[in-house]
Amino acid sequence: MSRLAQLFEGTRAEKRAALVGYLPAGYPTVGESKDLLAATIDAGADLVEVGVPYSDPVMDGPTIQAAADTALRNGFRLRHVFEVVESVASRGGRAVVMTYWNPVFHYGVDRFARDLAAAGGLGLITPDLTPDEAGDWLAASDQHGLDRIFLVAPSSSEERIALTAKATTGFVYATAVMGVTGARESVGASAADLVGRTRKHTDLPIGVGLGVRSGDQAAEVAAFADAVIVGSALVTKAADGTAALGALAAELAEGVRRPAVPA
């Protein structure tokens, strides 16, 4: 069983959703990003997504774009992502990497998978790589025992959800709304609908991301999803340091533990 599967077995036994927190590696610096990830895990995140800052983040809104720019300006290099993942793993945390495809392609898909596995990473989330183009990554993830988390969207057809779910391992990432990353007032009904449609095609856990920013929203999403994924809201708090970040992560962790009330 993959380590992500074990994670979800645990949270299912506790009858709660998992909390997944996103932070970019190297933001604001490589060293500080390790501390921020540690604070997120200590406050109760079950899994962290370590983002790779990238020059052309078309899936990201202003918050994560600005953080990526800062990280790159402060000297983030791709090899640092392995160092950051290792810092999470060495203190017993679980990490997957979220990255646009070109850095992986350019590094070498198999080589990236090997180095990520060696650093203790559990898998990859690929926002601009769909299973259609993922032949090399399917092979490399099998070879190195990594989970491959693909995304489904409200606009995905039944066929595409089926195809995506079939290629995915670990969990399916459901993007709650049509749009880019960024904290939102509400995550919308489309998320619950998408999770429902996706469940018809897979028994894999389903995580919902894009827009969650508060404990209440986390609780709302936790009522229908297996994982609540929080990015921009954490990145915003990260600017205020580990204490502020830890407080938000703790609020979100409390949210995913609230008894589920049907929406």
Next chain:
Amino acid sequence: MPEAEPVTEKDPKQQRTSHDPDERGHFGPYGGRFLPEALMGALDELSAEYDKARLDPEFTGEFARLLSGYAGRPSLLTEAPRFAEHAGGARIFLKREDLNHTGSHKINNVLGQALLTKRMGKKRVIAETGAGQHGVATATACALLDLECVVYMGEVDTERQALNVARMRLLGAEVIPVKTGSRTLKDAINEALRDWVTNVDTTHYLLGTAAGAHPFPVMVRNFHKVIGEEARKQILELTGRLPDAVAACVGGGSNAIGIFHGFIDDPGVRLVGLEPGGKGIETGEHGATLTEGTPGTLHGALSYLLQDEDGQTIEAYSISAGLDYPGVGPEHSWLKDTGRAEYRAVTDAEAMEAFQLLSRTEGIIPAIESAHALAGALKLGHELGEDGHILVSLSGRGDKDVDTAARYFKLVEDV
């Protein structure tokens, strides 16, 4: 009497030529779709609609009518003998895309995609623009066809092409300056993609070059093929033979792929793409993607790319806003690898010299983009010698560049 064959809808695949990509948009290893899942539905819809439209006489007829009755096609073929005196005696022929309505080749693709937008029942169009030519063409077609139009333009480009910003606004488009990244074409495309992901139900992304995710590269190419088809006929009529070489500038690659395709099955015709060499390849300040880049993904396709050791996109540089792009359309990458086309870099200085030369010898002020092709033709002329015939894609006119040229040549005080 034998029964007649039942009339069935023609299989779009039968329309494919040996130069078409595979079902998923691959030219050899290049192309494909590297974009968020959220856009896959829209790309599928666009592919399906385009595959139907390209076989539908109603669509192709309306497109042809707009090209002739609105854009002013066919565009002229003009020989440039005084300019050619500087090209080692070769004859040079200009395919006059500068004479199209809105002043460049861009209108061909824009009219095609705007008609498709109508067909898909979408009411809102977004576009990116570098030099402003694609934005102006898009704003024009949207005015004509009653579509809402939003154009993303890098802030740097809104400054160096201020007149085109005013033109787009006159035509009723909203122009949004993009302040992220290098604040040029690449970032305008990023911002347009973000808009598209958010508004895909109502909005068509009218991409302005033969790059991006499938079906854009093949679709944009096919809308521009008319350039090469006309030119082939015209040059045969004029000279009785095919040219030795076809020269075109390459930004994303749309005017080049359009003119190349008129000659792609003529193995004796060299296809030469001219990329922006900026301040010189050795300075690192250029946009010569095919000459200097390596394969990578950007804006939805795998193609040659200017990138650093970590796969981060490198900002391109060119005096010409329309060529200032670190990526290139995937079919060009394939043509480079197969050797069917060759790609060379032309510096800012060489392009500006050709810009001035054409103005003074032929009374034609070219776009600075097109001046790269002209500079390439001057060199090719010397290589080919007296009997050489060179066809140049004069992709646009230089009105938009007068300000840049005035500064470059210090033509007026205080600019």
